[in-house]
Amino acid sequence: MTQARSSEKLQTAFIVVLLLLAVVGLWEGAKAFSRAVNYALDLPWGGTLDLRNFNNQQLPHLGDIARSFVEPAQRNGPPLGLILLNASLFTLSSAVIGFVLGGVLGFLLAIIFAHSRLLQRGLLPYVVASQTIPILAIAPMVVVWMRQINLTGLAVPIIAAYLTFFPVTVYALRGLTSVSPLQLELMRSYAATRWQILFKLRIPNALPQIFTALKISATASVVGTIIGELPSGIQSGLGGAILNFNQYYVQGPPRLWATIVAASLVGMLFFGVVALAERLIVRWNRPE
């Protein structure tokens, strides 16, 4: 069994590497091809295809992006990698706070909805509607409100929480209410209280679904944090770095790309931590 599992791991690693190579090949291939045809391709049916998006200015070489991490971002400054590391940690901490806020809010809403059909029917439409409002539109308002009540530091986490809570509510509600009638009858035969049914049956039953939601929320909270940082004028995070390197894009295109790589690494790291927690907590299932 362990042998089968380790060979499975090897296969996974193989596929990951293969995909990575494919991306590198496509990226660099497209660039090389575009340069060979001088960034304009004559189409057989007439007209030309503009390929300037593949030039070094618009789409830097992967090698240049990688190298930019170790080069100083400004003359005599620290290497970009260090700057991005600090920015990533700053953004990650906001994202974690937002994730926790959103997770708790989402979970509480799910518990309320699971116990009251009336509230579920009355409130759920608003919860859904809240997610159709573009986050970019409300982010500046949240920043202003939080500044007014002297909690500026919470503005960005709240924006992240706004993106986080929804999947948790939806999945947790599904998990809390999908207990089998027989399992409920068992609890009733013990004259269990509502709370006992919640803690000993509904919540454990919902855990796999809750973790599915938390994994979605982990990445969403990073995106939400970065979006929140953009209008709030916070310089220390990845959002600030994106704005900055976007403004001075011409002077060094790889820097913006390196920032994007850093942002996605932060999201993946957060996802990985939640997935690990899931492995440690939801351990009763039959291995596939």
Next chain:
Amino acid sequence: MMIAIDNLTQKFSAPDGTTVHALDRVSLHIQQGEFISLIGPSGCGKSTLLRIIADLITPTEGQVLVNGKPAHQARQDREYGFVFQSATLYDWRTVLKNVELPLEIMGYGKAEREARARDMLRLVELGDFANKYPWQLSGGMQQRVSIARALAFQPKILLMDEPFGALDEMTRERMNNELLRIWQQLGVTCIFVTHSIPEAVYLSTRVVVMSARPGRISATIDIPLAQPRGPETRDHDDFFHLQSQVRAALREGAGEKVDERTARRVGVDG
């Protein structure tokens, strides 16, 4: 007197507007320490009767009294151990923790919980499986865990809905003997649903035969086989004789229904 079931009627309304007459004026009085088997065709209301006794559904009419108090009170007093048709174990709990579940809910201390759960697992011969998860057990083993769980808090009344339906014949006979031993040892009152005539006769002090549409008790047959019962009981002449009696009662119950249906059809035609 222990359980008094009087004039129970249960109607279910189906989504299509029709009404199912699951039970029709069912009355049954059960003494403390009796072992009652309910037997009858599928859909005659056996599970429904069990659920009403356990106060899991409220009957349309009639009432159930346990030692003079309503079923609802008896449930609040934790007098019922219910073994469902399927094992209904919680996937996320080990076997031991599953058996501890009712004890947790009833507020037993940790040490006593574990000691009792281990005792019960030994009783159903699953002592070595305490730390396994349900998916690691066979269907029969899971059902035995659910019996251990029902017994863990020593309920006065054990309600069992076809608990051995999924077992092979050999395991079933062994489980029957274990159940009889537990029943005598703990002095519980058992109400046991089965589709097997030999099982009903072997286990019971009384077999209650039901007929369907509407669900009624069509016969009650005393089983005066000597206690304690064992393999020799199965060879006893009376054992076979009583089985024939139950079979005849079942056939009669089904026959009545045929007669009724014919009568109705004649009525419509005329």
